[in-house]
Amino acid sequence: MSTNNPVLSHHISSQFNEDLQDVNTKFMAMGGLVEQQVANSIHALLDTDAALAVEVQFQDNVVNRMETEIDEALTLILARRHPAAIDLRMVIAMSKANTDLERIGDEAAKIARIAQNLCEEGGSPRGYMETRHIGNQVRVMIHDALDAFARLDVDQALRVLLADADIDREYQSATRTLMTYMIEDPRHISRVINVMWVLRSLERIGDHARNISEQVIYMVKGFDVRHTSVKEIEEKVQER
Template identity: 40%
Template sequence: MNEKHILSAFDSDLEQVQTHIMMMGGLVEEAILRASESLQELDQEMAEKVRNDDKAIDLLEEKINEECALLIALRSPAAGDLRIALSVMKIAGNLERIGDYAKNMAKRTAILMDLPQVEGARGALRRMAREVQLMLNDALDAYVQRDSELAYNILRRDLEIDQMYNALFREFLTFMMEDPRNITPCMHLHFIAKNTERMGDHVTAIAEQVIYVVEGHMPDDEARPKRDHYDPSLHQLS
């Protein structure tokens, strides 16, 4: 009876922690979408909201870490359950970093308003951010459903984010060489592109945690393909 009670308490505590993870994930998805929209529309008010709302993401990460620490200390989970608790903390850390990158994107909006505009760049960055947001949504679904196949699919989709970044990087170099007035705005735009690419890396890390929970091991290097070449016809700014 006592063992059943402990297991029931663990499951209840874990359910609460995972509810907070989903809340945090929802806030981060919203931050990505709003930050990219504020960039495309040069909407300083929306950008400021993204920056202010990041505090809620940070607080949730702290709460999740505290809950997981108590869960481990009080419930003494067995190997499988301990794996879940540890994965939750790592997922929370990755979500917090994605939120920071979204906040940094929003910070650039006010700066870019006063600089020469690079045709098509803001729209291309918004499309890239949208792909990252969709990946994150699927990564969270994979976690809830314990779907390792979907998680592996996310690892493969990160290739497209890398290709989009590489294409944008080369486009920005071209714009800077064509007109020195483009150097400053393109540097800021490149910073945003790199941050968005890093968001994708953190989404991939979340997917890896799903695989760890379901299969009991991290994916090997073959499951994390990387490549530097790209098809420029797929990712023009226009």
């Protein structure tokens, strides 16, 4: 997060800026870890790698600890610096995005647990192609959302919102396909259902990446775009 950005040029004190930079560095480190967790959980499933699945679940403890540390740091900033206007928006946005990152980590751990079970029980006959495809898209969304947050890039944030709409459509299509398969061939229902839970977790990860991008728009533009259609958000952004 560059202090050369005109949006950040009026911080109430250099100490506030330093405090915010410190917590932002930790936030981005947590984001990088969570992004890797998602990638590793998908690899564990697709490559039948039980050891990697266990590692992802273990690393979730690290993510949880980082979330707590970031929350505590942001609370101290609020108590000591009493930020207002955009400074306050940045603290609030980072706090909310911090929660979304932790929940992405939780979903990655869920995928890893399912991957571990499928390693032990045997793989599913269907659903891996959809998992690979949606998984790759979701990983890009996380990366782009964090990049938008770091650079306060509203245009990038909007692209993440559009990508989330695509993920939702593909998730629904994949779910219908797998439901049809189970009806036609019920022999592997439990394994296919496990893959459907993976796809559900990936769809939720996309939702959390969207939430982070919405916080970027809140920081820069000053309005809350949660529960708002992408078209309405685009119109609002263009107005200001």
